[in-house]
Amino acid sequence: MNNDYKKQSQVKEVFRRLKKNKPALIGLIVISIIILVAIFADFIVDYETVAIEQNISQRLRPPSREHWMGTDGFGRDVFARIVHGTRVTLSLSLVTTFSSAFLGSIIGAIAGYFGGRIDNIIMRINDTIMCIPPILLSLSVVAALGAGLRNLFIAILVASTPGFVRLIRSVVLGVRSEEFIEAAHALGTSDIKIIWNHVLPNAMGPIIVQSTMYVAGMILLTSGLSFLGLGVQPPVPEWGYMLNEGREFIRHSPHLIYMPGIAIVISALSLNLLGDGLRDALDPKLKN
Amino acid sequence: MREKLLEIRDLKVIYKTDEETVEAVNNIDLDLYKGESLGIVGETGAGKTTTALSIIRLLPYRVAKILSGEIIFNEQNLLELSEKDMRKIRGNNISMIFQDPMSSLNPVLTVEDQIAEVLRLHMDYGKEMIKKRVKEVLQLVGIPHDRMFEYPHQFSGGMKQRVGIAIALACDPDLLIADEPTTALDVTIQAQVLNMIDELQSRLKTSMILITHDLGVVAQTCDNVAIMYAGEIVESGTAKDIFEGERHHPYTEGLFGSIPNLDIDEKRLNPIQGVMPEPSMLPSGCRFHPRCPHCMDICIAESPQSKSFDGHHIKCHLFL
Amino acid sequence: MSNKLIEVKNLKKYFNTPMGNLHAVDDVSVSIDRGKTLGVVGESGCGKSTLGKTIIRLHEPTEGEVLFKGENIFDYSKKDMKKLRSSIQIIFQDPYSSLNPRMTVSRLIAEPLISNKIYKSKREMEDRIKSLMETVGLSGRLYNAYPHELDGGRRQRIGIARALAMNPDFIICDEPVSALDVSIQAQILNLLMDLQEELELTYLFITHDLSVVKHISDEILVMYLGQSVEKAPYKELFDNPIHPYTKALLGSIPKPILGERGKIRNTIKGEIFTPINPASGCRFAKRCDYAKEKCYVEDPVFIEVSENHFVACHI
Numbered sequence: 001m002n003n004d005y006k007k008q009s010q011v012k013e014v015f016r017r018l019k020k021n022k023p024a025l026i027g028l029i030v031i032s033i034i035i036l037v038a039i040f041a042d043f044i045v046d047y048e049t050v051a052i053e054q055n056i057s058q059r060l061r062p063p064s065r066e067h068w069m070g071t072d073g074f075g076r077d078v079f080a081r082i083v084h085g086t087r088v089t090l091s092l093s094l095v096t097t098f099s100s101a102f103l104g105s106i107i108g109a110i111a112g113y114f115g116g117r118i119d120n121i122i123m124r125i126n127d128t129i130m131c132i133p134p135i136l137l138s139l140s141v142v143a144a145l146g147a148g149l150r151n152l153f154i155a156i157l158v159a160s161t162p163g164f165v166r167l168i169r170s171v172v173l174g175v176r177s178e179e180f181i182e183a184a185h186a187l188g189t190s191d192i193k194i195i196w197n198h199v200l201p202n203a204m205g206p207i208i209v210q211s212t213m214y215v216a217g218m219i220l221l222t223s224g225l226s227f228l229g230l231g232v233q234p235p236v237p238e239w240g241y242m243l244n245e246g247r248e249f250i251r252h253s254p255h256l257i258y259m260p261g262i263a264i265v266i267s268a269l270s271l272n273l274l275g276d277g278l279r280d281a282l283d284p285k286l287k288n
Numbered sequence: 289m290r291e292k293l294l295e296i297r298d299l300k301v302i303y304k305t306d307e308e309t310v311e312a313v314n315n316i317d318l319d320l321y322k323g324e325s326l327g328i329v330g331e332t333g334a335g336k337t338t339t340a341l342s343i344i345r346l347l348p349y350r351v352a353k354i355l356s357g358e359i360i361f362n363e364q365n366l367l368e369l370s371e372k373d374m375r376k377i378r379g380n381n382i383s384m385i386f387q388d389p390m391s392s393l394n395p396v397l398t399v400e401d402q403i404a405e406v407l408r409l410h411m412d413y414g415k416e417m418i419k420k421r422v423k424e425v426l427q428l429v430g431i432p433h434d435r436m437f438e439y440p441h442q443f444s445g446g447m448k449q450r451v452g453i454a455i456a457l458a459c460d461p462d463l464l465i466a467d468e469p470t471t472a473l474d475v476t477i478q479a480q481v482l483n484m485i486d487e488l489q490s491r492l493k494t495s496m497i498l499i500t501h502d503l504g505v506v507a508q509t510c511d512n513v514a515i516m517y518a519g520e521i522v523e524s525g526t527a528k529d530i531f532e533g534e535r536h537h538p539y540t541e542g543l544f545g546s547i548p549n550l551d552i553d554e555k556r557l558n559p560i561q562g563v564m565p566e567p568s569m570l571p572s573g574c575r576f577h578p579r580c581p582h583c584m585d586i587c588i589a590e591s592p593q594s595k596s597f598d599g600h601h602i603k604c605h606l607f608l
Numbered sequence: 609m610s611n612k613l614i615e616v617k618n619l620k621k622y623f624n625t626p627m628g629n630l631h632a633v634d635d636v637s638v639s640i641d642r643g644k645t646l647g648v649v650g651e652s653g654c655g656k657s658t659l660g661k662t663i664i665r666l667h668e669p670t671e672g673e674v675l676f677k678g679e680n681i682f683d684y685s686k687k688d689m690k691k692l693r694s695s696i697q698i699i700f701q702d703p704y705s706s707l708n709p710r711m712t713v714s715r716l717i718a719e720p721l722i723s724n725k726i727y728k729s730k731r732e733m734e735d736r737i738k739s740l741m742e743t744v745g746l747s748g749r750l751y752n753a754y755p756h757e758l759d760g761g762r763r764q765r766i767g768i769a770r771a772l773a774m775n776p777d778f779i780i781c782d783e784p785v786s787a788l789d790v791s792i793q794a795q796i797l798n799l800l801m802d803l804q805e806e807l808e809l810t811y812l813f814i815t816h817d818l819s820v821v822k823h824i825s826d827e828i829l830v831m832y833l834g835q836s837v838e839k840a841p842y843k844e845l846f847d848n849p850i851h852p853y854t855k856a857l858l859g860s861i862p863k864p865i866l867g868e869r870g871k872i873r874n875t876i877k878g879e880i881f882t883p884i885n886p887a888s889g890c891r892f893a894k895r896c897d898y899a900k901e902k903c904y905v906e907d908p909v910f911i912e913v914s915e916n917h918f919v920a921c922h923i
Binding site for chain 3 (some may be wrong): 331332444445446447474475476477478479480482501502503504505506507508527528531532542543544545546547548549556557558559560561563564
C-alpha cells in the first residue's frame with residue numbers, strides 16, 4: 001500500500017495476475033498447444049495422404065504403433081483427422097462464439113441500458129428466436145442461404161446470439177442502477193460513451209464465462225449441422241462430425257467416439273479454465 | 289456487589305488470507321458486569337465487530353483465527369466450548385442485534401415465525417406458551433401483537449429493528465450484543481429505538497454491549513465505555529470518565545473534536561489528521577502515533593502500557 | 609436580484625408507482641445566492657435527494673422551473689444541457705458505488721475532461737489532473753490506483769475532484785459525508801468549506817444530519833415528505849426552531865453529553881410513511897403533538913414569520 005501505484009501496461013498486468021492462477025495457466029498452455037497443432041497440422045501429418053485418403057483394408061483398427069488412435073470406418077488415420085480437425089473445429093467454434101458474444105453484448109447492452117420501448121422490441125424478437133430450437137433455426141437459415149462455411153457461420157450466429165443478449169441485458173440492468181452511471185451522466189458523458197466505458201467493462205465477467213461455456217456447445221452444434229449435411233462437407237475432418245460418424249461403430253470400435261470426444265472435452269475444459277482466470281485477472285478489484 | 293458476567297483477557301484475533309494477515313483485534317481486555325451496559329466506540333476497521341463476533345463465536349471460520357486469550361462468560365471459557373455447546377448459548381444466553389434490519393430478517397417468514405423459531409430452539413415451551421411469549425416480547429418492543437402475522441416487508445425500518453430486538457430478547461438473554469443497532473435508521477426513529485433499548489435494558493437488567501461509531505448514542509445508553517482504535521482499546525472507563533474526565537487519550541480527544549457541536553457556534557471542525565492505518569500494515573509502537581498531535585520519540589518505538597486511574601484506563605505514553 | 613445564482617420555483621417531481629403518484633418533491637421553492645450554501649435536511653423519503661437530482665435534470669421535473677443565472681434550464685435542449693453540466697456538478701453520497709471500479713483514479717478524474725473535450729494534449733490533461741488531485745488533498749502517488757484500494761475519505765476526494773474538474777459555479781452535495789467515519793467526515797467538511805472560499809462555489813448541501821449541515825450552511829431548509837416545512841438562516845434555525853418537526857429533529861440527535869440519559873427526549877411518535885397520493889392537510893399532522901383539527905384538513909402555507917424565516921405550520 002505504501003509503494004507508488006505505478007502505471008503498468010494493461011496487458012502485462014493482466015498476464016501477471018493470470019500467471020498466479022494455476023488452473024488458468026494450465027488452460028492457457030493447453031489452448032496454446034492446441035492452437036499450435038492447428039497451425040502446424042500439415043507438418044505433423046500430411047492432409048492429402050493420411051487424413052482423407054481412404055484405405056478399406058485398414059478400416060476400424062484399434063490404436064496401435066502405426067495408428068496412434070486407430071482408424072475409422074474408411075480406414076483413415078484418426079490421429080491425423082483429429083489434428084487436421086483442430087483447424088476447422090476450433091476456428092469455427094471460436095469465431096462463432098466471439099462473434100455472437102460481441103453482437104449479443106452490444107444488443108443486450110442497448111436493450112438493458114435504454115430500457116422502455118427499445119428494450120421491449122429487442123427482447124420480444126429475441127424471445128421469439130430463442131423459442132426455436134437452435135438446430136432447427138440454423139437448419140432453416142442454411143436451407144434459405146444454401147450450405148457452405150460462410151452460411152453455416154451466419155446460421156450459428158443467429159441461433160446463439162439471443163442467449164448472450166438475454167444474459168448481457170440482465171447484467172446491464174444491474175450495472176445501470178449503479179451510482180457511477182448517474183455520476184457519469186452528471187459529468188456530461190454521452191450515452192454511447194457510458195455504455196462503452198462504464199457498462200460493458202463491468203459486465204465483462206459474465207460475458208467471458210458465458211463465452212467459454214459456449215465454445216463446447218458450438219462444437220456440438222456445428223457437428224450436428226455437419227451431420228445433417230449442412231455444414232462442413234465430408235471428407236473434411238471435423239471433430240463433431242467425427243463423433244457422429246463413430247456412432248455406427250460404437251460397439252466394437254469405441255475409440256472412434258472417445259478420441260474426438262476427448263479432444264472436445266480437453267479444449268472446452270481448458271478454455272473454461274482460461275476464461276475463469278481471465279475474468280478474475282481483468283477485474284481490478286481482485287488485484288494482488 | 290458488582291458481579292462479573294463477561295471477562296475478556298488478552299484476546300487476539302487475526303484474519304489470514306493468502307495475500308495478507310490482518311491483525312483485527314490485538315490483546316484486548318474487557319470486563320462487563322451484570323446488569324450494566326458497555327459501549328464500544330470506534331471507527332470502521334477498529335475491531336469492534338470482530339470483538340463482538342469472537343464473543344458469540346461467529347467469526348468467519350476459514351480466515352479468522354483466535355491466536356490467544358480467553359472469554360469467560362458465566363465462569364466458563366467460551367473459546368473452549370464445543371460448537372454444539374456454543375449453539376445452546378447463542379440466542380439463549382447471548383443474543384445479538386444486527387445493524388441492518390432489512391437484511392437480518394427472513395423475508396418469507398412471518399414475524400411470529402421468526403420469534404417463535406428461537407423459542408423452539410432453546411425453550412421447552414408448548415405451542416400455547418410460545419404464542420404467549422411471542423405476544424409478550426412484541427409488546428415489550430412496542431409492536432401491537434395483531435401485527436405478528438405480517439411479513440417483514442410490511443414493516444418500516446424502525447419497526448423491523450424492533451422485531452430484531454424482540455427476537456434477541458425472546459429467550460431472556462444474560463447478554464445482549466447490539467452491533468450498530470440504530471445506524472441504518474433515521475434520527476427521529478433512532479431516538480425512539482434508543483429510548484426503548486435504554487428503558488428495556490434497565491428494566492430487564494440485561495447486560496448489554498453496544499457497538500457504535502457515535503459517541504452521542506453511547507452517552508445516551510451506556511454505563512461504561514471502551515474506545516477502540518486499530519484493534520486496541522486505547523481508553524476505557526465509566527461514561528463519566530470518558531465524557532467528563534480530565535485526562536484523555538489523544539484519539540478520544542480527536543473523536544470529540546470531529547463531532548459537530550450543536551450548542552457552540554464554531555465554523556471549523558478540528559478533525560484528526562490522516563486516515564486509519566491499513567490493518568494489514570499497522571505502524572510500530574503506539575498504533576496512533578502517525579496521526580497523534582502529541583507524538584513523541586518513544587511513541588514510535590514502543591507500544592504503551594495501559595495505565596489505570598481508578599478504573600479509568602488510558603493506553604498512552606503521555607500518562608506513563 | 610443579480611446575486612441569485614440559482615432559483616427553484618414551485619418544483620414538483622412525481623413518480624408513477626403501481627400504487628399511485630409518489631409526490632417526491634411537492635411544490636418546493638428556494639433560491640441560493642452566489643457563494644452561499646443552502647443546507648437541505650430531512651429524513652429518508654423526504655425528497656431531498658430527488659430535489660437535488662431534479663435540479664440538474666438527472667430526473668425530469670413534473671412541474672416548475674429552475675432558473676440558473678436567470679435562465680430556465682428546463683427549456684434547455686440536450687446540447688445546451690451538456691454545456692450546463694460543466695457549471696452545475698454533483699457529489700454523490702456513496703463513494704463506494706459512485707466510482708466505476710474498473711477505472712484508475714486519474715482516469716476517473718479525467719472523465720469529465722474527456723467527455724467535454726477540454727484538453728487536446730495529453731500533457732495538459734495530466735497536469736490538470738495532478739493539480740486537481742492536489743487541490744482535494746490526494747497524494748500524487750495514487751495517480752494509477754483503483755478506487756477499491758482507497759478508503760472512503762479518499763474516494764470522496766476523488767468525487768470532489770471530478771466535480772471540480774469543469775470549474776463549476778454550483779455544486780450539489782448529496783450526502784457527501786454520510787458514509788464516512790466521523791474523523792474523516794470532519795476532514796471532508798473542512799475541505800468543502802476551504803474550496804468554497806477559494807473558488808467562490810455555491811453549494812446545495814443535502815443531508816439527513818442536522819449537525820453536519822450546521823457548519824457548512826448559511827441557510828437551512830427542512831423538508832418533510834416532499835414539502836418544505838421550515839427555512840431560516842442556520843443560527844436562527846438552531847436557536848429558534850418553530851415547526852414541531854424541526855424541533856423534533858433537533859431533539860432527536862443523541863448528544864455526546866452525560867446527564868441527558870433516561871430523560872424523555874423530545875422524540876416524535878410514529879413512523880414516516882410514503883407520500884403516495886397524499887391527502888390534503890399538513891403531512892406531519894399524524895406525528896405532531898400539537899395537531900389541531902385544521903391541520904388534518906387544510907394545507908399549511910409556507911409563510912415568512914420573521915426576516916428570512918419561513919415556516920409551513922398552522923400553529
